[in-house]
Amino acid sequence: MCGIVGYVGPREVRPLLFAGLEKLEYRGYDSAGISVLNGEQIDLIRAVGDLSFLRDAMAENSNGSAPPVVADGTGIGHTRWATHGLVTEANAHPHYSTNSRIHIAVNGIVENYVTLKESLVKDGSVFTSETDAEVIAHLIERHYNGDLTKAVRDAYQDLIGHYAFVAMSVDEPGVLVGARKECPLVVGRGEGEQFIGSAVPAFLKETKRVQYMNDDEIVVLRPDGVEFLTVDGEPLAREIDEVDWDADTAEKGGYETFMLKEIHEQADAVAETIGERAAAEDSIDLGDLGQISDHLLRNISRIVVVACGTSYHAGLVGRYAIEEWARVPVEVEIASEYRYRNPVVGPNDLVIGVSQSGETADTLAAMATARNAGASVLAITNIVGTRMTREADGVLFTRAGMEIGVAATKTFVTQVAAFYLLALRLAELRGALAPHDLSSRIAELKHLPHLMSEVLDAGTATIEKVADQVYKQNFFMYLGRNSSLPIALEGALKLKEISYIATDAYAAGEMKHGPIALLDESTPVVVVATNSPVLSKLISNIQEVRARGARVIAVATEGDTEIDAHADEIFRVPATNAMLSPLLAVIPLQLFAYFIAGHRGLNVDRPRNLAKTVTVE
Numbered sequence: 016m017c018g019i020v021g022y023v024g025p026r027e028v029r030p031l032l033f034a035g036l037e038k039l040e041y042r043g044y045d046s047a048g049i050s051v052l053n054g055e056q057i058d059l060i061r062a063v064g065d066l067s068f069l070r071d072a073m074a075e076n077s078n079g080s081a082p083p084v085v086a087d088g089t090g091i092g093h094t095r096w097a098t099h100g101l102v103t104e105a106n107a108h109p110h111y112s113t114n115s116r117i118h119i120a121v122n123g124i125v126e127n128y129v130t131l132k133e134s135l136v137k138d139g140s141v142f143t144s145e146t147d148a149e150v151i152a153h154l155i156e157r158h159y160n161g162d163l164t165k166a167v168r169d170a171y172q173d174l175i176g177h178y179a180f181v182a183m184s185v186d187e188p189g190v191l192v193g194a195r196k197e198c199p200l201v202v203g204r205g206e207g208e209q210f211i212g213s214a215v216p217a218f219l220k221e222t223k224r225v226q227y228m229n230d231d232e233i234v235v236l237r238p239d240g241v242e243f244l245t246v247d248g249e250p251l252a253r254e255i256d257e258v259d260w261d262a263d264t265a266e267k268g269g270y271e272t273f274m275l276k277e278i279h280e281q282a283d284a285v286a287e288t289i290g291e292r293a294a295a296e297d298s299i300d301l302g303d304l305g306q307i308s309d310h311l312l313r314n315i316s317r318i319v320v321v322a323c324g325t326s327y328h329a330g331l332v333g334r335y336a337i338e339e340w341a342r343v344p345v346e347v348e349i350a351s352e353y354r355y356r357n358p359v360v361g362p363n364d365l366v367i368g369v370s371q372s373g374e375t376a377d378t379l380a381a382m383a384t385a386r387n388a389g390a391s392v393l394a395i396t397n398i399v400g401t402r403m404t405r406e407a408d409g410v411l412f413t414r415a416g417m418e419i420g421v422a423a424t425k426t427f428v429t430q431v432a433a434f435y436l437l438a439l440r441l442a443e444l445r446g447a448l449a450p451h452d453l454s455s456r457i458a459e460l461k462h463l464p465h466l467m468s469e470v471l472d473a474g475t476a477t478i479e480k481v482a483d484q485v486y487k488q489n490f491f492m493y494l495g496r497n498s499s500l501p502i503a504l505e506g507a508l509k510l511k512e513i514s515y516i517a518t519d520a521y522a523a524g525e526m527k528h529g530p531i532a533l534l535d536e537s538t539p540v541v542v543v544a545t546n547s548p549v550l551s552k553l554i555s556n557i558q559e560v561r562a563r564g565a566r567v568i569a570v571a572t573e574g575d576t577e578i579d580a581h582a583d584e585i586f587r588v589p590a591t592n593a594m595l596s597p598l599l600a601v602i603p604l605q606l607f608a609y610f611i612a613g614h615r616g617l618n619v620d621r622p623r624n625l626a627k628t629v630t631v632e
């Protein structure tokens with residue numbers, strides 16, 4: 016994530032940059048900064064924490080001993096969501112080149128930064144941060160020969176990864192150069208002034224006239240115009256669109272609600288979480304896991320996952336993957352129960368706390384219980400600097416960006432992706448998968464975001480139609496088996512929390528031991544029936560359900576025709592490895608819950624009685 020903003024024009028740039036950053040704060044808020052051209056230098060102001068800290072630093076900069084800031088009208092700003100490097104002022108953007116004449120703001124990940132950094136350092140570049148992004152400033156300086164646009168184009172060719180950035184130079188007042196590869200960047204057109212940002216809200220108050228950038232394009236902003244170029248410098252035509260969004264819609268990226276926007280961000284969030292960790296074909300690199308060393312991962316005898324709600328469901332998917340691929344026994348515990356048991360846990364165990372917020376009181380307490388008993392503790396969380404990150408022995412960050420909708424969606428899929436990465440790393444370290452199988456699983460995992468995009472792009476007509484037919488029902492049953500069981504649980508939780516409809520979710524094989532008594536002709540039964548080793552068993556369970564007259568809504572794999580005879584409605588997802596299919600199957604169920612809640616006229620972003628961060632037990 017991270018948010019970028021930029022301005023060229025006659026006005027005082029600092030308030031414009033700050034206003035833009037405020038609108039992009041949802042993209043990250045662990046630190047922020049601005050760079051503003053000031054005569055023969057660029058003034059850099061950065062601060063750790065949310066934007067109130069940057070505001071204070073800016074006030075100090077204009078009143079204190081630092082050089083005065085004048086209205087030069089060329090500047091860039093950034094709000095950070097840490098990926099590489101701790102949350103420190105030095106790691107906050109903008110970053111600058113060795114001669115301080117080039118400043119950049121970057122969103123995304125530079126995968127080949129280690130190699131680039133080595134060669135730049137050899138050539139005399141002096142780095143001031145631990146970030147991957149800083150290499151871009153030094154690369155531009157290396158290529159700079161009086162033409163910022165050319166230097167950005169040349170630097171772009173050296174980079175591997177996915178990123179968007181904007182650069183400015185002391186030597187070219189009134190010029191900003193942007194580049195985009197798989198991360199958003201959009202231009203706002205004004206009269207005698209131009210804007211650039213990670214998203215339209217960054218400048219919507221100033222202009223509704225926008226130009227969208229595509230991947231592998233360079234854009235040059237000057238107060239009197241904007242040029243789009245290929246990376247080879249060929250000019251590109253670009254129409255100007257007029258957005259008719261109000262500020263609120265814009266923050267939601269044109270979606271009606273944050274939840275829908277976040278559902279649609281899931282493929283990117285998973286791609287970002289997997290990112291360079293799965294860059295190699297035959298190995299997973301989990302980066303710095305603190306005290307959770309490879310030696311420890313090789314030798315632990317058990318994993319215990321502690322979590323609440325949706326994060327608990329992510330742990331359940333993780334159990335299937337870790338046990339299947341790495342052959343390490345896993346238990347998954349509800350944190351609020353675990354903390355008050357007298358659990359048998361000790362030095363041979365790795366306890367994993369999972370929490371999108373990193374602040375859930377019960378999960379923190381469960382982790383503390385395990386740590387006090389001598390276990391090693393790993394956190395899987397989305398937010399840098401939270402209590403969970405401080406109290407764990409190591410952290411595996413998800414990279415979902417900020418989630419505003421109270422119902423977890425994109426944080427869930429990134430937690431599951433983190434478990435897949437961990438499962439494969441454990442399998443690799445412990446030799447539990449043959450090298451060929453390990454490579455195949457890594458390749459399938461890397462392909463997963465594409466398949467998620469396919470599900471998201473497929474349209475929602477069938478899901479909306481079925482939601483329209485059933486939204487007045489007052490009870491839904493969800494069923495699954497094997498790795499689809501956690502998705503049944505998660506689908507049921509999504510529906511109940513945003514639509515206030517009673518749901519139950521069961522392992523399909525358990526139905527006949529009691530819950531089947533709940534079913535009659537009016538009960539919709541949602542079955543997660545994607546490809547799995549036990550699909551035929553699940554189909555037998557569906558037959559038991561249908562014999563009671565219940566209506567079956569199945570999530571099934573494309574090409575599986577057998578299911579046609581057993582379900583009244585089918586939401587299709589592409590085929591993938593059965594262990595990975597939960598990340599596809601969950602999407603139609605999130606959308607199903609979403610449309611049902613919408614039909615009932617409910618506020619899906621803020622369901623009653625719930626909070627995004629649960630810091631009380």
Ligand code: F6R
Binds near residue numbers: 327369370372
């Ligand atoms: C449901 C949901 C909750 C959270 C739970 C734990 O959509 O979001 O069930 O999963 O409150 O929260 P975290 O992950 O912050 O520990």
